[in-house]
Amino acid sequence: MDVTRASRLTRLAGIAGLLLVVLLALAPWWAGRADLRLLGEVFLYMALATLWNLLAGYAGLVSVGQQAYVGLGGYLLFALTILAGLPVPLALPLVLAAGAVVAVPVALLIFRLRGAYFAIGSWVIAEVFRLVAAQVAALGGGSGASLPPAVVRTLAEGRDLREAMAYWLAFGLATAVLAAAVAILRSRHGLALTAIRDNELAAKSLGIDIWRTKLLVYVAVGALTALAGALIFLQKLRISPDAAFAVNDWTAFVIFIVVIGGIGTLEGPILGTLVFFALRETMADLGTIYLIALGAVAIAVMLKAPQGLWGLIRARTGAELFPLSRKVTGIPSGS
Amino acid sequence: MEWVNAVLQGTLLGGLYALFAAGLSLIFGVMRLVNIAHGDLIVLAAYLALSITAGFGLHPLLALLLVVPAMGLLGYALQRGLINFTMGGDILPPLLVTFGLSVIIQNGLLMGYTADPQKLQAGALETASLTLLGLTAGVLPLLTFALAVAVIGALQWMFYRTAMGRAFRATSDRQDVALLMGLNRAHVFGLAMALSLAVTAIAGVLLGIRTGFDPAGGGARLIFGFEAVIIGGLGNLWGTLAGGVILGIAQAIGGQIHPGLQILAGHLVFLAVLAVRPRGLFPKMEG
Numbered sequence: 110m111d112v113t114r115a116s117r118l119t120r121l122a123g124i125a126g127l128l129l130v131v132l133l134a135l136a137p138w139w140a141g142r143a144d145l146r147l148l149g150e151v152f153l154y155m156a157l158a159t160l161w162n163l164l165a166g167y168a169g170l171v172s173v174g175q176q177a178y179v180g181l182g183g184y185l186l187f188a189l190t191i192l193a194g195l196p197v198p199l200a201l202p203l204v205l206a207a208g209a210v211v212a213v214p215v216a217l218l219i220f221r222l223r224g225a226y227f228a229i230g231s232w233v234i235a236e237v238f239r240l241v242a243a244q245v246a247a248l249g250g251g252s253g254a255s256l257p258p259a260v261v262r263t264l265a266e267g268r269d270l271r272e273a274m275a276y277w278l279a280f281g282l283a284t285a286v287l288a289a290a291v292a293i294l295r296s297r298h299g300l301a302l303t304a305i306r307d308n309e310l311a312a313k314s315l316g317i318d319i320w321r322t323k324l325l326v327y328v329a330v331g332a333l334t335a336l337a338g339a340l341i342f343l344q345k346l347r348i349s350p351d352a353a354f355a356v357n358d359w360t361a362f363v364i365f366i367v368v369i370g371g372i373g374t375l376e377g378p379i380l381g382t383l384v385f386f387a388l389r390e391t392m393a394d395l396g397t398i399y400l401i402a403l404g405a406v407a408i409a410v411m412l413k414a415p416q417g418l419w420g421l422i423r424a425r426t427g428a429e430l431f432p433l434s435r436k437v438t439g440i441p442s443g444s
Numbered sequence: 445m446e447w448v449n450a451v452l453q454g455t456l457l458g459g460l461y462a463l464f465a466a467g468l469s470l471i472f473g474v475m476r477l478v479n480i481a482h483g484d485l486i487v488l489a490a491y492l493a494l495s496i497t498a499g500f501g502l503h504p505l506l507a508l509l510l511v512v513p514a515m516g517l518l519g520y521a522l523q524r525g526l527i528n529f530t531m532g533g534d535i536l537p538p539l540l541v542t543f544g545l546s547v548i549i550q551n552g553l554l555m556g557y558t559a560d561p562q563k564l565q566a567g568a569l570e571t572a573s574l575t576l577l578g579l580t581a582g583v584l585p586l587l588t589f590a591l592a593v594a595v596i597g598a599l600q601w602m603f604y605r606t607a608m609g610r611a612f613r614a615t616s617d618r619q620d621v622a623l624l625m626g627l628n629r630a631h632v633f634g635l636a637m638a639l640s641l642a643v644t645a646i647a648g649v650l651l652g653i654r655t656g657f658d659p660a661g662g663g664a665r666l667i668f669g670f671e672a673v674i675i676g677g678l679g680n681l682w683g684t685l686a687g688g689v690i691l692g693i694a695q696a697i698g699g700q701i702h703p704g705l706q707i708l709a710g711h712l713v714f715l716a717v718l719a720v721r722p723r724g725l726f727p728k729m730e731g
Binding site for chain 2: 224234237356357400412415
């Protein structure tokens with residue numbers, strides 16, 4: 110008898126995943142410039158969705174204020190490069206660290222609110238960040254700023270290489286976030302998180318320090334969301350308070366992605382991101398109707414299939430692509 | 445003197461915030477629901493009033509006679525037809541569904557009315573003012589504050605003196621026992637949402653006369669209302685009025701120091717209250 114997390118499907122998915130990673134890493138050689146940009150955007154949304162899923166799907170922290178960290182990361186990148194004169198490759202790790210440093214006091218404050226009030230409290234924090242950013246005259250105040258060509262050149266010389274670098278950073282972040290999520294969920298902390306997801310009271314009675322576990326997740330997610338924000342605005346080359354701290358772009362759509370794909374699973378946000386971009390690329394001409402449809406689909410999924418698309422697939426086939434849950438194999442039959 | 449004036453204007457502005465907040469406070473009290481679309485529904489009410497005033501040539505305050513029942517009906521239908529299906533122990537379904545509603549309302553308004561800012565025309569009421577002891581206050585802000593006090597007084601009376609209020613309180617305290625006593629939970633929740641949106645209608649019309657509105661403005665209204673509820677303390681309607689006034693004064697004083705600080709000062713006072721008294725200043729119930 111044997112207890113294992115791997116199955117034939119997870120091994121197959123692992124091999125296919127590796128091949129896909131190699132193929133996607135080579136994208137600058139086979140994709141056109143527009144496709145490369147789209148792919149980069151897909152990966153940044155995938156990272157945001159996976160991070161929000163860790164927060165809400167596992168740690169039970171339903172935040173609607175993650176735009177605070179997206180905007181913070183974007184603004185820090187602009188401040189560190191334009192005002193402090195740092196090259197982009199040096200600024201990015203600093204953004205990550207600063208995201209974590211900012212997330213700690215924020216958590217101490219808004220962890221005092223529970224449930225849905227935590228959600229809106231996190232939104233207030235994002236509004237505070239937005240209003241502060243609008244007061245920074247050196248970065249254009251309310252109207253925002255552009256990244257000067259001299260700064261962009263510190264990423265790489267030549268336009269093709271620069272576009273490729275921006276893509277690799279986005280792709281690297283998405284794979285790193287996903288790999289980190291798998292690693293965390295397979296560790297002791299992951300066991301604690303899964304227990305909290307399933308039943309907070311029972312988890313507490315088993316001696317899990319819920320507050321500390323949640324704080325760790327919140328800070329790590331905040332730091333990585335800030336890095337994602339820096340990469341988003343590195344791609345856009347322009348930032349303004351309203352774009353950087355937009356609740357619809359960086360939180361509503363991300364929540365819809367996670368819910369449509371399947372909350373509380375690692376596969377869900379990936380699937381949801383693909384659905385989101387498929388809808389967007391086919392319906393973008395319809396403008397606002399597309400956003401109304403997106404909202405309606407999210408509501409319908411929440412009411413009719415709260416486990417999301419991946420939940421439906423898993424319920425029907427038992428499929429699991431990441432080796433997370435444990436299975437008992439090799440039980441002698443007839444005993 | 446200009447500081448005294450700022451406090452006065454802030455207090456009156458607080459009346460409007462209390463109206464934003466009263467509906468939120470009510471549905472949280474009865475069914476522990478936080479409606480993310482609340483701000484967008486306030487803006488929707490303002491647009492409804494805009495269409496009615498334009499269509500029938502009515503004064504916006506008279507349009508209330510139509511907007512209030514219309515929003516009340518919408519609230520009942522929304523609750524019975526949609527939100528009731530999300531009311532379980534889990535906070536995510538109601539949050540997500542009202543978030544979806546928020547995006548739908550915003551973009552629906554964008555399609556119907558474009559992104560241009562609109563305003564409700566109320567004629568002489570907009571500029572009329574009273575002067576007393578060297579202080580000047582607009583008639584509209586005074587009227588808003590009086591309406592806020594009246595609405596909260598009426599809600600308070602309804603809560604503690606009527607059969608419907610008894611049903612609300614019973615459902616709030618123990619849903620399962622209330623069910624055993626023969627209350628129809630779905631209907632009680634529908635009534636609570638109807639009442640919440642009826643108040644929202646008043647808030648929307650007064651907002652539309654005072655500052656104007658556009659489809660994207662719902663989020664800020666939700667946040668102001670939410671802050672007033674938390675500052676005042678959960679489950680306390682008069683506390684919500686006090687919370688609105690505190691928020692209004694904070695904004696007015698912040699704006700007096702520097703125009704860019706107006707909204708920020710309100711948020712900072714909210715965060716300070718959260719840090720010192722996380723359950724608000726006058727709480728009556730557990731979050």
